Amino acid sequence: MAQELKGNNDVIVIGGGVNGLVAAAYLAKAGRKVLLLEKKDALGGIAVTEEFFPGSKFSSLVDGAGYFAPAVASDLKLHQHGLEIVPVDTIVYSLQPSGQNLLITQDVSATVEEIAKFSAEDARAYPKFVELLGKISAVVAGIMHMTPPDLPEIGWENLLNLRPLIKPVRKIGRVDFAEVLRVMPMPVADLLNEWFESEIVKGAIAASALLNTSLGPQEAGTGYNFLFNWAGSNNGFFRSSGNIVGGMGALSEALVNAAKKLGVELRSNSPIDKILVSNGIASGVELSSGDQYSAKAVVSATDLHTTFMKLVDPYYLDQTFVRHLENIKYRGTTARVHYVLTELPGFRAVNGEAQKLISGHLQISPTITYLQQAYDPVKYGRYSEDPYLDIFIPTLSDPSLSSDGAQLMSVTVKFMPYHLQDGKWDSTRDDLARLVTNKITEYAPGFEKLVKHQKVITPLDLERDYDLPEGNLTHGEMTLDQFMWMRPIPGYGQYRAPIKNLYLCSAATHPGGGITGINGKNAAREILKG
């Protein structure tokens, strides 16, 4: 190695997605000299706003206010760096074929009245449900902010890691804590069956718990995803509401500004060829350009396959590790369709008031059985003709996204399997667009005539264009066997790689995806421990 290593960095961060930026900012804030290297031109990873059509800007992959942790936003003073969230009262507006839609807002008593249209029993149960689940999800918030213990070892180090749990667990007491343990491995459908009888109510509440998974509501572990959303929503309800001004990319911009201000050196267009290891210790990186940079620690914000199958010499990995690595389940099932519309669609509503109510998340998940049936075909490598659609019209709360007054609409489409049995996604793209347009038209007559432009992002596009293995937005399924001490690799849940001074901070680590920024924060804490 004749070449001289450049720089005297304390830490090099590989990848400028949200978690890379967060980790870099926290490390710089703690006084470390940090260099962040991003392969692409733009920073932000999957939190990007893109102008797919001139004058029309879209949150490419994720809508709304997301699940970004308020603790991280305030630690990094993101609101001073341009992050602005418009509150939206609506949690979910669940569209029904009959037009008798279900509106769930932050106003519990108004929601009770809405639910009463479908079931008086459910209306009675709802306030108690919100209270109990809100209470127990606080424990999940604690879980998200902790470094997972390296079970089955329970040394001092591991016990100290559990600190974020102490307060919430003490607060809810043993009885409710036992309830957390029971609910986490449950299917969300079973949980809701214990509270509600109306298929419509259950369909409205369960749906968002599936956005980050490849599973239907009857599958075990979706209960955890449900609590995860609740804990991360920051509004006391089961899914986040609100809208980031400027789209998801504005979150990344605020992070970039904060990181710069804290002294992080950010370089885009800097793809990395390998992580340098000397004497079993990570010592820096080599760029595709051939330049090498040294650092006392390297933290990878990219997915695990890129990190360990492309950037690291396999010599340093043992057989068990590689076996677990190869067995990480990705299997993305998300597609996106973006529309530029000539005017707002006319969603059917019996009271004619739909237009007033569509500024939040609109769901085509009319019943919980519909959701399960939308999932079933995935198991055979097919997609449903009746998908679950999660629709957002960002221009209603942020007109600045469209320069010519057109309305924009983004749709998350579930469940679209990356592994398609008959055919390839590139030849299926138009079918997908047609399917989604037709489905929306069922709920908004005449919708298809309003479409000026459309942009389809298939699971394969997610892999190719956004570096997400198998199109999985969370760098690995959010399933029970890939949580906590099992995430990203069993025994490596503490943000450390098997190579000394190499750390991990992508969504592949605990607590998983969802653009929370918590992975970056937790990883920075571990790196600072040394």
Next chain:
Amino acid sequence: MNKDFDVIVVGGGHNGLTTAAYLAKAGKKVLVLERRYLVGGAAVSEEIYPGFIYTVCSYVVSLLRPEVIQELELYKHGLHLLPTDSGFIPMENGDYLARYPDHARSLDEIRRHSLRDADVHDEFDNMLYEIAFAVKPILGYTPPNLTNPGLSGTQTLNRFRKHLQSLGKEKFHWFTKIMTMSVYDFLSEWFESDVLISSISLNGIIGTMLGIKSPGTAYVLLHHYMGELDGAYSAWASQKGGTGGVSEAIASAARSYGSEIRVNAPVKQVIVKNGRAIGVALENGDELYADIVVSGADPYVTFRKLVDEKDLPTELVESIDNFKFRGSSGKVNLSLDALPDFPAMKDKSLMQGGIYICPSTDFMEQAYDDAKYDDFSKRPFLECVIPTAVDPSMAPPGKHVMSIFVQWASYNMPKYGDRDQQREAFGNAVLDTLAEFCPNIKDLILHQQVLTPWDIEDSIGLTQGNIFGGELTLDQLFFFRPAIGWADYKTPIRNYYQCGSGTHPGGGITGGPGRLAALRILKDGA
């Protein structure tokens, strides 16, 4: 009030009998009351048609706890297990996968389907053996009360923790995986041959309304695998003369220790006075008094039928109402004029083992998907056993009986009309599916008995026909079984205990719950 007995056990299923035997052995004066004309619950053999003995429900024995066999000296009382360790899986393309008693021959057979799978098979078996071995002691723990563990609960939790730590990381990680994954995903980490995965995966879905791709089913595989560790017969076995013989052996042991067993004695209610169980009222109006009453029934019957709601805390009533039964299994029992012919079966000795209709993983998953929306599988998974191929005494000379276990059927299947019509449609689907692989089956049938989940409920008394006394899902295991705070065989009613499969360690002919309940009762100083 004069007491008639020290202990009255409600329900003469195999766990009730086990509790009775242990308590009688400890010197208690015990009475078992069974609703039906014979003991055994779901583990019974009945001569439904003259000369043909059916293992009506449970049809294989593999999980019976070795300590129960030993402590109750069951071999002396007639336990006689015949190994059934071969397996035959016909495929849709006319090929098959077979498992033989001879290990090397089985490996050769796997090699025919995949070289790689044959290479890793022993490593997989070894891994599963080690996890099963590691988890097994937990089956012998009385689950602590999480909400108020007390001294003994804390001790158990500590034992539990130390035990898990003693596994070391690698085994612990496998343990976590098997507790949380779908059986399909778990097996796919090891094997590539679809029919091999399908044939092993079936152990993950028996008795649950879950498919092989549903998370949580890998544990059910482990639950079944644990039986393959014990005793002289290290694999699946059937009882000579039918499964009822196992119950008879336990009943005989109980009697030998002085326990009385009454059949045709349905209990109407447990008599509770001042929050304490003091006896039982029978359907015929008789009342019998005892210090202790133990229910061998499932949690729904134990808490919602035998006692009054007002004697229970609201949380427990809610928990029991939420406890998932969702019976998903059916049974078809046949009298046959001759041995059936499976054209794909070259070695006819395979007739003596299990014959599994699970030709592919898609077949299995589709069978589940068909049934989960209030229906039955159009092409169900079938596990066929021909006991007369091993034990000719169960049918007249030259004739045979065939036991067909069926997954999946829902408890409610309204679209087929009334229950008779539902049963007929379901029975037809089973025979049509079997006929795809065994074309002459319909010509050989002399008699047939079809049981849907609600037939199992009606005849055996299992709520919604769940054969495990409640599903073995993650949220219903160990300290959640059957409810948080009440997993230690006690109930909120003093001197009223539970000992059925709805308690830890769960369903199957294990004797585990029965034994642990007896130990709890003795520890409480009865």
